[in-house]
Amino acid sequence: MTNEEKNTALYEKVFAEQETYRKWLLDQPPEEILKHSYEYVVREDILLSLEYHDLTNAQAEALLKSPGPLADIFKEFEQRETDYMDTVFDTVVCRANAVIKAEARQQPAALPGTDNGMGHSQPLPKDKAKSRTDKKPRQSVRENLQKAAAKQAPSTEKKKKPEREVR
Structure with a gap:
């Protein structure tokens, strides 16, 4: 197998594991779903x-050996110290400062990547992570797997999201 094939095989295995988890989660009562929302989001990430x-060949092969690589990776992630909460608070502070500055100029503050009201968009910060240099062929794999999963799932009506009460 080539490196690309190994990485795609791993992706497909992890995707299937997440689909199984998702189906289980959707069968749970709402309170249980909320208890697992963090895990679900991290697994999606x-x-x-x-x-x-x-990954390298050795890394992909190592994870392919596991019956549940996604669960293993999530457990590893949970044990790590991250600066996530610092980043969240920094975002709160930056947003508050942007609002203060905008109010001083009497112009609405634009979030990065959103229209600032004058037809211009502020650029999003560049991700410093090493990215794939090709056109992300597994993106189409994801779409195909999602379509296949949707065909297998029984059709259910989606409940309308409750509107927020304005005070």
């Missing part, structure tokens, strides 16, 4: 990272 980045 792990899947997304595998969509955009390649």
Whole structure:
């Protein structure tokens, strides 16, 4: 197998594992779903990272040996110290400062990547992570796997999201 094939095989295995987890989660009562929301989001992020980045042959092979590589990776991630909360608070501070500055100029503050009201968009910060240099062929793999999973899932009506109460 080539490196690309190994990485794609790993991606497909992790995707299938996430689909199984998702189906289980959707069968749970709402309170249980909320208890697992963090895990679900992190697992989705792990899947997304595998969509955009390649592992070495040895790394892909090592993870392919596991019956549940996604669960293993999530457990490893949970044990890591991150600066996530510092980043969240820094974002709160930056947003508050942007609002203060905008109010001083009497112009709405634009979030990065959004229209500033004058037809211009502020650029998003560049990601410093090593990215795939090709056109992300596993992105189409993800789309095909999602379509296949959707065909297998029984059709259910989506509940309308409750609107926020304005006070």
